[in-house]
Amino acid sequence: MIKKILKWTGIGLLVLVVALSVTVAMRQNLKYEAPYPDIALSTDSATLKRGEYLVYGPGHCADCHGKVDMMEAKENGDIVPLIGGYQFNLPVGTVYVPNITPDKETGIGNIETKALARALRYGVKPDGSVVFDFMPFHNTSDADMSAIFSYLKTMQPVKHEVPQSKLNLLGKVVKAFLIKPVGPDGDVPKVVEEDTSVEYGKYLANSVANCRGCHTKRDLMTGAFIGPEFAGGFEMESIVEPTKYKCVTPNLTPDPETGRLAGWTEQAFINRLHGGKAIRHSAMPWGPFKRMSDNNLKAIYRYLQTVKPVHNKVEKTLVEIPA
Numbered sequence: 001m002i003k004k005i006l007k008w009t010g011i012g013l014l015v016l017v018v019a020l021s022v023t024v025a026m027r028q029n030l031k032y033e034a035p036y037p038d039i040a041l042s043t044d045s046a047t048l049k050r051g052e053y054l055v056y057g058p059g060h061c062a063d064c065h066g067k068v069d070m071m072e073a074k075e076n077g078d079i080v081p082l083i084g085g086y087q088f089n090l091p092v093g094t095v096y097v098p099n100i101t102p103d104k105e106t107g108i109g110n111i112e113t114k115a116l117a118r119a120l121r122y123g124v125k126p127d128g129s130v131v132f133d134f135m136p137f138h139n140t141s142d143a144d145m146s147a148i149f150s151y152l153k154t155m156q157p158v159k160h161e162v163p164q165s166k167l168n169l170l171g172k173v174v175k176a177f178l179i180k181p182v183g184p185d186g187d188v189p190k191v192v193e194e195d196t197s198v199e200y201g202k203y204l205a206n207s208v209a210n211c212r213g214c215h216t217k218r219d220l221m222t223g224a225f226i227g228p229e230f231a232g233g234f235e236m237e238s239i240v241e242p243t244k245y246k247c248v249t250p251n252l253t254p255d256p257e258t259g260r261l262a263g264w265t266e267q268a269f270i271n272r273l274h275g276g277k278a279i280r281h282s283a284m285p286w287g288p289f290k291r292m293s294d295n296n297l298k299a300i301y302r303y304l305q306t307v308k309p310v311h312n313k314v315e316k317t318l319v320e321i322p323a
């Protein structure tokens with residue numbers, strides 16, 4: 001009797017496992033629908049200049065898509081080729097950063113701009129699959145999106161094959177059931193007027209420079225935001241010794257006791273951001289941010305003074321991982 005029950009439970013479990021793996025396998029190729037943003041390309045010099053500024057400055061595309069062995073140049077904020085190849089080692093597997101030069105075979109030269117813009121805005125790749133949510137450009141304005149892609153078109157195409165991302169078993173399960181394309185919250189603006197207002201600072205910090213994305217706790221599996229905004233405490237591996245050190249983002253909210261910026265004047269903030277990297281392990285794109293204008297930094301500073309203060313003490317931003 002017992003034997004029989006065991007046998008049937010065993011078969012039941014087996015059927016379940018098989019069914020689950022089949023479902024997981026089938027759901028690896030899930031395709032999603034999303035509208036194509038209406039992004040016009042331009043060769044106007046002011047637009048191209050704006051594009052270069054966004055790509056190598058606040059939008060920091062270069063930090064992830066830049067040539068991997070050009071670390072020093074990236075930290076200087078230099079114009080490096082955007083040939084990709086950097087790998088993110090995550091609990092779900094390895095995600096590779098693609099080549100975004102206009103090379104027709106290995107880059108984005110053969111992909112329609114509206115399909116690329118859709119990937120950034122709605123998290124749906126040109127082939128309909130989901131984009132892992134590394135990039136903060138869901139609410140980037142039409143005008144800025146257009147400047148970015150107009151500029152990318154003018155870059156030198158570089159042939160550089162980047163491997164396909166590889167998910168592990170956990171990653172496949174997560175992809176099958178938990179990851180959905182992330183899109184904009186609300187209507188995306190056509191243009192956001194550039195000035196030193198809180199409103200413009202909010203736009204940069206949330207929708208271009210990703211201050212919010214790193215200075216808020218995230219779920220490492222899905223990328224979902226799980227902590228109070230800008231309160232810090234998000235852990236990321238050291239970019240130079242990932243097995244030995246990790247970095248923890250400081251609290252950028254205006255909490256008088258635990259906020260990193262407590263006591264910083266606007267000028268001190270601008271000077272710090274223009275000062276570049278102090279902790280070599282840090283994943284913060286200090287190089288590109290060095291290129292940010294005083295006025296853009298003023299706007300970010302002013303915005304950060306208005307976010308909800310959160311009491312969250314981040315003791316150390318660089319932590320040694322016990323061996």
Ligand code: HEC
Nearest residue numbers: 059060061064096097098100116119125130131132134135
């Ligand atoms: C934090 C790192 C990071 C930053 C910053 C970043 N990217 Fe990406 N980008 C990625 C990763 C990782 C992928 C691949 C995601 C995936 O495969 O799901 C990607 C994918 C893309 C793709 C999709 C290519 C395709 O055909 O699927 C485009 C286009 C792109 N990025 C453009 C940009 C631009 C333009 C910027 C700057 C405005 C930028 N990225 C900034 C990490 C980054």
Ligand code: HEC
Nearest residue numbers: 209210211214247248249250260278279282283284285317
């Ligand atoms: C890719 C992740 C990432 C992004 C994006 C990011 N940061 Fe950071 N930030 C970090 C990490 C990690 C640290 C701690 C290590 C360090 O100080 O470099 C940090 C530290 C800081 C510090 C403290 C520096 C000091 O010397 O005390 C400030 C201020 C700061 N970030 C502001 C910003 C602002 C403003 C933005 C957006 C314009 C931003 N960060 C975007 C990861 C990030």
